[in-house]
Amino acid sequence: MAKQSIKLKKGAQMIVDVLVSEGVDIVWGLTGGAILPVFDALYQNRDKIRLIDTRHEQGAIHMAEGYAKSTGKVGVCVVTSGPGATNIVTGLADAYMDSVPLVAITGQVATSLLGTDGFQEADMVGITRSCTKHNFLVKNIQELPRIMRDAFFIARSGRPGPVLVDIPKDIAASSAEVPIPVHSSIPLSKFVPTPDWDQIPKMAEMIKHAKRPLIYAGGGVINAGASEALRAFARKTNIPVTLTLMGLGAYPATDRQFVDMLGMHGSYRANMALTYCDLLIAIGSRFDDRVTGKISEFAPTSKKIHIDVDPTSISKNVQVDAHVLGDMNAILKELIKRVGTNDYDQWYNELERWNKKHPLAFHQDPQGKVLPQYAIDQIYQITKGDAYITTEVGQHQMWAAQFYKFDKPRRWITSGGLGTMGFGFPAAIGVAFAHPDKTVIDVAGDGSFQMTLQELAVMAEHQLNVKVVILNNKFLGMVKQWQDLFFDKRYASTSIPAQPDFVKLAEAYGIPGYRASTPGQTVQTLEQVLKKKGPCLVEIVVDEEQHVYPMVPAGGANKDMMLSREMEIAQARAEAKVKPITKTGGKK
Amino acid sequence: MRHTISVLVNNQTGVLSRVSNLFSARGYNIDSLVVGITDNPKVSRMTIVVRGDDRIIDQVEKQLNKLVDVIKVVDLTNEDFIARDLALIKVKAEPDTRSHVMDIIQCFNGKIVDVALRSFIIEVTGKESKINAMVELLQNYGIIEMVRTGEVAISRGKKVQEEVEKKVKVKAGKASQSYL
Numbered sequence: 001m002a003k004q005s006i007k008l009k010k011g012a013q014m015i016v017d018v019l020v021s022e023g024v025d026i027v028w029g030l031t032g033g034a035i036l037p038v039f040d041a042l043y044q045n046r047d048k049i050r051l052i053d054t055r056h057e058q059g060a061i062h063m064a065e066g067y068a069k070s071t072g073k074v075g076v077c078v079v080t081s082g083p084g085a086t087n088i089v090t091g092l093a094d095a096y097m098d099s100v101p102l103v104a105i106t107g108q109v110a111t112s113l114l115g116t117d118g119f120q121e122a123d124m125v126g127i128t129r130s131c132t133k134h135n136f137l138v139k140n141i142q143e144l145p146r147i148m149r150d151a152f153f154i155a156r157s158g159r160p161g162p163v164l165v166d167i168p169k170d171i172a173a174s175s176a177e178v179p180i181p182v183h184s185s186i187p188l189s190k191f192v193p194t195p196d197w198d199q200i201p202k203m204a205e206m207i208k209h210a211k212r213p214l215i216y217a218g219g220g221v222i223n224a225g226a227s228e229a230l231r232a233f234a235r236k237t238n239i240p241v242t243l244t245l246m247g248l249g250a251y252p253a254t255d256r257q258f259v260d261m262l263g264m265h266g267s268y269r270a271n272m273a274l275t276y277c278d279l280l281i282a283i284g285s286r287f288d289d290r291v292t293g294k295i296s297e298f299a300p301t302s303k304k305i306h307i308d309v310d311p312t313s314i315s316k317n318v319q320v321d322a323h324v325l326g327d328m329n330a331i332l333k334e335l336i337k338r339v340g341t342n343d344y345d346q347w348y349n350e351l352e353r354w355n356k357k358h359p360l361a362f363h364q365d366p367q368g369k370v371l372p373q374y375a376i377d378q379i380y381q382i383t384k385g386d387a388y389i390t391t392e393v394g395q396h397q398m399w400a401a402q403f404y405k406f407d408k409p410r411r412w413i414t415s416g417g418l419g420t421m422g423f424g425f426p427a428a429i430g431v432a433f434a435h436p437d438k439t440v441i442d443v444a445g446d447g448s449f450q451m452t453l454q455e456l457a458v459m460a461e462h463q464l465n466v467k468v469v470i471l472n473n474k475f476l477g478m479v480k481q482w483q484d485l486f487f488d489k490r491y492a493s494t495s496i497p498a499q500p501d502f503v504k505l506a507e508a509y510g511i512p513g514y515r516a517s518t519p520g521q522t523v524q525t526l527e528q529v530l531k532k533k534g535p536c537l538v539e540i541v542v543d544e545e546q547h548v549y550p551m552v553p554a555g556g557a558n559k560d561m562m563l564s565r566e567m568e569i570a571q572a573r574a575e576a577k578v579k580p581i582t583k584t585g586g587k588k
Numbered sequence: 589m590r591h592t593i594s595v596l597v598n599n600q601t602g603v604l605s606r607v608s609n610l611f612s613a614r615g616y617n618i619d620s621l622v623v624g625i626t627d628n629p630k631v632s633r634m635t636i637v638v639r640g641d642d643r644i645i646d647q648v649e650k651q652l653n654k655l656v657d658v659i660k661v662v663d664l665t666n667e668d669f670i671a672r673d674l675a676l677i678k679v680k681a682e683p684d685t686r687s688h689v690m691d692i693i694q695c696f697n698g699k700i701v702d703v704a705l706r707s708f709i710i711e712v713t714g715k716e717s718k719i720n721a722m723v724e725l726l727q728n729y730g731i732i733e734m735v736r737t738g739e740v741a742i743s744r745g746k747k748v749q750e751e752v753e754k755k756v757k758v759k760a761g762k763a764s765q766s767y768l
Contacts, residue, residue: 021768129606130613134656137602154656179767186656312650315643 011141012041012172015105017180018148019049024076026050026067026433028060032080034120035107037172042078052433052462055454057084059426061091062452065100066430069413070388072225074101074155075430081107082120085166086127090420092162093131097417098246099223101160103151104132110170111139124166133161141171145180153184158191159310160223192309195326197334203305203322204338210279210303212347213239216262216291219246219416220284220308221328227251227409229332230283237339240351242270244285245401248412253405254385259351260360263291264552265398268358269351271550271558274299276350282306284328287317288417289554297557307331358550358563360402369543370522372396372471376403378523379441379469382530387439388413388431392424392448395477398548400443422451425468429455432464439465439530446472447496456509459535467529468537470502473544481547485562506537517541590619591645592671592741595634595652596660599625603657607634610655616640616648620738631659635671635740664741671741675719676701677710680730689729696722707732 009017015038019027027049031039042051054060057079064075079088085106095102109118125137134154136147144167151163207213221230227250234241234257241251242262251258260267262274274280280302285291292298298318306314306323314323324331362373376399379387385405390413391397397414406412413431415423428442442449449470459466476494483491506513514529514536516522522540529536550561597603604623611618619637626633638648645663652661664671681689681703693700693710696718702709712722716739723731 017768125602126605129609182766182768190656310654312647312654314650316647319643 007177008175009177010037010041010173010175011138011144011167012037014141014145014178014180015148015167015172016041016045016049018145018152019076020045021180021182022074022152024049024074026052027076027078028052028054028063028430029078030054030057030060030080030084032084032107032120034081034109034169035078035084035105035167035172037169038078038105038107038167041172050433051078052458054426055457056452057087058090058422059429059452059455059458061088061102061104062094062420062423062426063430063433063455063458064102064104065091065095065098065423066390066413066427067434068095068100068102068430069098069427070410070431071434072101072223072410074103074152076103076105078105079107080120081109081124081169082122084120085124086122089128089131090418092128092164094415094418094420094423095162096131096133098415099160099219100162101155102162103155104162104164106164106166107172108137108166108168111168112170114168124164128164131162132164135164135166137166138168138171141174141176142178144171145178146185149181150184150186153186154191157188159220192327193311193325195324195331195334199322199324200331200334200338203324203335206279206303206305206322207237207239207281207339211344212277212350213237213279213281213344214259214273214277214302215239215241215251215281215283216244216274216285217241217247217250217283218244218285219250220286220310221247221250222284222409224284224309224328226284226328226332229329229336233332233336233339236336236341238341238344239281240273240344240348242266242273244288244291244416245414246416247285248401249406249409250284252407254407259355261401262558263288264293264554265402265548265550266291266552266558267355267360267402268550268561268563269354271552271561272354273351275301275557275559277302280304282308282320283332284308286310286313289317292317292558293552294555294557297559307335364519366519368519370517370519370540372473372540372542372546373399373403374519375469375471375522375526375540375542376400376443378526379443379530380404382526383439383441387411387441388428388435389441389443390414390424390428390431391443392445392451393419393421394445394448394479395473395481395546395548396443396445396448396471398478399471402548404443421445421448423448425449425452426455428466428468429458429464432459432466433462436465439467442466442468444468444470445477446470446474446499446502447476449502450500453505456506456511456537460509460511463534465533466535468506469526470537470539471542472499472502472539473542473546474499475544477544477546478548480544481551484547485553502537502539512536513539515539515541589641589645589665590637590639591648591663591665592669592739593636593638593645593648593652594662594664594741594743595636595658596626597632597634597655598657598659599630599632600657603632604634606655606657607636607652610651611638611648614647614651616644622738622740624740635738637739662743664743667743668745669741669743671715671739672713673716673719673739674711674713674737675723676735677712677723677726677731678707678733679710679726680706680732681708682706685729689726692722692725698722
């Protein structure tokens with residue numbers, strides 16, 4: 001008997017043991033009844049794992065996302081059952097869309113109460129089935145260690161994603177003797193296909209014959225840790241590179257071969273290149289509707305090659321001529337061996353002509369209202385491109401993508417697929433925990449910031465080096481832009497007249513707050529705060545009439561970009577006659 | 589086009605809802621879905637009949653393969669396969685129509701499994717088209733109730749099962765793994 005009791009271990013301790021052996025040294029969470037045993041075990045192991053208490057579960061999961069996106073490691077959040085668990089659903093959906101490796105541990109009512117509508121019971125496995133890569137309900141303590149191990153393996157393998165593990169209270173609180181497996185029970189081949197190497201010579205041949213090739217790379221390159229391989233491939237072939245919103249940083253934005261972001265708010269040069277290329281090489285990108293625009297006019301004259309890890313991404317939206325699935329690093333390495341170089345002089349001349357015709361640019365009147373584009377450009381200049389930038393969702397997000405030039409991967413942390421307002425601020429906190437010596441800036445809108453601002457408390461408590469920069473236009477700007485264009489300026493629900501005094505709000509949490517209303521003040525304030533360590537909030541009052549250009553109207557062809565306000569309105573009227581646009585898409 | 593897809597899955601709670609959820613979330617149309625255990629109690633086989641163009645069927649297969657509990661997906665439509673549907677039909681059998689109904693049953697190799705004063709219950713198996721034809725004829729006499737299983741299918745030869753055995757062996761090999 002005595003011998004046995006030595007080996008007995010609580011379920012909660014098994015969870016902590018797996019976390020430690022997976023290299024987890026920080027988790028975010030909010031406690032509650034059903035998760036109490038797990039928090040107790042975390043508390044007892046606080047020398048090994050830091051536990052950060054948030055003010056809302058959504059904050060916890062976005063922090064874990066920010067951590068995961070900026071490090072490539074699996075982010076972990078721990079919350080209680082019922083409302084605690086349902087509060088992380090947005091974060092799970094966000095992580096699922098953007099392929100972020102997460103393990104979310106949720107408490108659950110005791111197994112004897114499952115299915116009885118117990119207090120704080122919610123069917124989390126049912127609720128999250130379509131927004132997780134996989135999920136588990138642990139019904140037997142004997143399964144707990146294996147499930148925890150599998151959860152981490154699934155989250156990080158192949159195309160990463162969130163995994164939820166729902167743990168009934170009695171499972172975490174009871175004890176048993178269960179060995180903890182070192183490896184997952186699932187083979188890696190489930191998530192990483194073996195490349196069809198025969199495709200490589202075929203692709204090399206296509207590249208050899210192309211006159212106007214274009215690399216279109218996305219977040220998959222960053223997830224696969226293949227940024228270096230992408231650079232090597234681009235350098236060797238001299239092929240120009242465009243990146244998706246999620247791919248920014250996968251290739252240096254200041255490089256000669258880089259032709260900006262593409263898609264709905266991509267540059268004129270990038271979208272024209274996309275339209276007129278004769279070979280499109282998609283790497284770790286998924287032909288999202290915000291990139292393709294009208295499918296029938298997407299890169300119409302080109303052959304298409306696709307390199308990815310996820311079989312479902314191949315020919316899902318756009319039919320491709322050749323594809324290879326598997327480890328991107330290995331595939332690119334093989335491809336590099338077989339390709340030569342070309343100067344593509346004519347092609348580069350054309351790209352430069354497009355760039356000169358409609359560059360990504362703005363004209364700040366020194367006496368006028370602050371342009372949001374100008375504010376972002378100043379952040380870029382002052383930080384010399386070396387900051388971690390997180391964003392919320394909307395106009396400010398697109399301007400940050402256009403005007404902050406990322407040379408390194410994992411510096412750009414944004415909610416792309418789901419378009420989650422309120423993501424950026426908690427994500428910035430997660431990034432700051434991962435990189436305490438770096439500057440982290442949340443480029444925020446006044447609308448988005450008010451969705452998760454309670455986490456100011458976490459920022460203050462841990463004195464994180466996070467700078468919240470609110471570009472305040474007193475509007476949900478992106479939706480307003482659509483209303484300007486497609487709804488005759490009927491600003492239904494987009495004006496935000498009643499706002500807190502953001503400076504005082506920050507001060508209420510013990511955080512220094514600043515306000516800038518002129519271009520001069522903007523530069524001065526940003527210079528001042530970015531010199532100092534520690535948390536702060538800067539509100540920049542910006543011109544509310546600015547629109548994000550260029551813009552490909554939803555469902556329109558990429559080459560038919562709107563490039564100026566006048567052009568937008570004329571075009572919108574013509575469009576409206578054909579097909580009224582009734583939704584605001586991902587830009588909430 | 590109509591495709592018959594055979595899916596081998598881990599015999600675990602929640603697998604059926606994961607599969608059916610995938611179909612509803614992505615807007616694929618299921619004609620029928622049948623689940624049953626295989627000779628290996630740890631593995632179940634789902635036979636799914638789904639309609640769609642090549643692009644949709646391709647996506648269905650890939651999306652199914654992504655599910656952690658899915659072991660193997662085979663589109664039987666591309667192979668030589670046997671498909672059967674089973675129906676239990678309660679049909680009116682009045683004194684003056686009884687013999688006509690019995691003739692039809694015989695033609696289709698059906699069996700009468702229950703006889704009541706004014707009705708029969710018929711059991712019939714076969715291809716979907718055969719059962720459809722029988723149902724059409726019986727409708728003239730009045731079908732009171734009917735239940736059908738939906739299509740179950742299996743490929744000729746050993747191909748699919750061999751694959752599973754291979755996978756199970758791989759898993760068995762892993763059982764000897766190390767522990768913390």
